[in-house]
Amino acid sequence: MWRYACLTDKAERGEADEAERGECAALRREIPDGVLADFLARRAVDRAVNLACVDLVRDGVFDVLTVPKDDTAEYGYAALDQMAIAKRVRELRLPDRVLVYPGADEVGSVLFARVFNQIKNYRPRIYIRYSSVYGPFIVPRYEDRPLQEGIKAQITSLGGVVLDAPGDSDCMLAVNSPGKHMIESVEQYTKDLTFSTHLNLNELFRYMHYYHEEYGRPVGLAEVSVANGCENDCMELGLLTGTYDYLTAVGGWNTAQNTIGVVLAQLVIASYYNGFCGRPEQLRRSEEFMASRLASDWLYQSNVLHRYLAETAGTVDPYALGRHYRDAVEYFRHGLQALLDEKFTAGIRGRRPIVDTLQFQWDGIFYIRLHVRLEEVLRAEGTKEKTDTGE
Numbered sequence: 001m002w003r004y005a006c007l008t009d010k011a012e013r014g015e016a017d018e019a020e021r022g023e024c025a026a027l028r029r030e031i032p033d034g035v036l037a038d039f040l041a042r043r044a045v046d047r048a049v050n051l052a053c054v055d056l057v058r059d060g061v062f063d064v065l066t067v068p069k070d071d072t073a074e075y076g077y078a079a080l081d082q083m084a085i086a087k088r089v090r091e092l093r094l095p096d097r098v099l100v101y102p103g104a105d106e107v108g109s110v111l112f113a114r115v116f117n118q119i120k121n122y123r124p125r126i127y128i129r130y131s132s133v134y135g136p137f138i139v140p141r142y143e144d145r146p147l148q149e150g151i152k153a154q155i156t157s158l159g160g161v162v163l164d165a166p167g168d169s170d171c172m173l174a175v176n177s178p179g180k181h182m183i184e185s186v187e188q189y190t191k192d193l194t195f196s197t198h199l200n201l202n203e204l205f206r207y208m209h210y211y212h213e214e215y216g217r218p219v220g221l222a223e224v225s226v227a228n229g230c231e232n233d234c235m236e237l238g239l240l241t242g243t244y245d246y247l248t249a250v251g252g253w254n255t256a257q258n259t260i261g262v263v264l265a266q267l268v269i270a271s272y273y274n275g276f277c278g279r280p281e282q283l284r285r286s287e288e289f290m291a292s293r294l295a296s297d298w299l300y301q302s303n304v305l306h307r308y309l310a311e312t313a314g315t316v317d318p319y320a321l322g323r324h325y326r327d328a329v330e331y332f333r334h335g336l337q338a339l340l341d342e343k344f345t346a347g348i349r350g351r352r353p354i355v356d357t358l359q360f361q362w363d364g365i366f367y368i369r370l371h372v373r374l375e376e377v378l379r380a381e382g383t384k385e386k387t388d389t390g391e
Contacts, residue, residue, distance in 0.1 A: 010075045011024055046320050047081050047085075047323070050081065054088045058092045065097045065162060065300065066107060066110070068103040069082065071103075071104075074144050076170045083094075085098070086100070087315065099149060102143040102150050103154070103261055106221065106259045106265075108260065110157050110158045110265055117158060117159040121189065124159070124161075126170065126173055127165070127166045127211075128151060129166075131176045131200060131234075132199035134198060135178065136177070136308070140178075140227070141256075151173070151175070154257060159226075171217050171270070173222060174204055174208050176221070176222070177197055177235045180198045184227050200356070202237075208247075218249070218275050219268045219387065220250065221251075222259050227300070227365070229305075230298040230302050231252070234304070239344075248286065250263065252293075288374055295336055296370045299339045300368065305366075308331060320362075320364060321360070328360070332368075333358045336358070351374035354374075355373040356372060356373040357369060
């Protein structure tokens with residue numbers, strides 16, 4: 001049905017070739033009439049709700065409306081819905097108050113940061129640097145526009161501005177972008193040479209260190225060279241260069257804009273508080289949030305998850321664990337803790353990362369609730385003192 005929607009939209013725009021028109025007709029014959037009618041009726045409701053929300057902006061109920069586009073593409077029903085919304089926005093003269101861009105799961109973090117910035121009367125100035133010269137122009141998977149345009153939309157949505165001069169910025173967003181094209185994290189073990197020839201991770205990490213040392217302002221790292229996880233070589237370089245000792249925010253999960261939105265939200269709030277200087281409790285919470293992202297986005301999605309799927313293939317349904325639920329929780333808890341101890345032998349900020357909470361949101365392994373606690377360690381006689389920081 002997704003492919004049929006793309007081809008239908010492309011044909012209606014007059015851009016489909018003969019083979020695509022034939023494929024579209026063949027797909028239509030395979031889809032039961034009742035199924036298609038039900039699906040289109042549901043989409044009609046979605047479109048009606050979005051259009052009604054645009055009208056509420058006109059009526060002054062909403063100051064600003066954000067419409068994130070989940071798992072979208074250049075063609076298809078989502079693109080058709082966006083065209084309808086754009087038409088209504090033009091008619092009502094609301095282009096400065098209705099924002100439509102790729103994303104979804106991160107939008108709560110972005111809107112929280114927007115409200116924070118409004119309350120504090122803060123307009124964060126953000127400097128962006130990529131690992132690849134092609135990075136800003138690459139269209140990520142599940143999105144419909146170049147990466148740079150998605151990032152600009154996120155920054156606009158949270159109330160910030162993009163700055164070209166690092167010295168005038170409040171914080172820096174470092175982006176490990178694809179060198180030529182984005183792949184899934186599970187495909188990184190057979191990635192092509194463009195992940196070496198078309199980007200320069202060493203330069204990106206050296207500049208992150210320079211920015212931190214030169215300006216003393218927060219740095220966030222968005223690892224979006226792969227989808228649904230982190231690229232291991234990038235994250236390992238962060239270990240080798242001591243980057244996590246000063247980094248403020250990090251992420252690399254699901255889609256590119258899912259990652260960008262969460263990293264930006266944490267980054268701009270930290271920049272307002274000057275890296276939480278003199279605020280030990282807020283600093284602890286921020287550091288544990290970053291540690292949790294390292295565990296979930298990197299170690300969980302790109303390592304333990306891949307291993308579990310390989311080991312349980314044909315025996316456990318990852319979408320419906322059933323009686324395997326408890327065993328799966330323990331598998332991931334032990335696997336994550338082992339990797340945290342292996343990777344962060346000196347801890348994170350000198351404290352040992354402990355998997356404090358791990359639960360599956362549903363009866364499947366792809367959506368988790370994970371929290372990592374940073375536990376104080378006293379380096380005397382091999383003893384340790386534990387500080388119960390809660391969740």
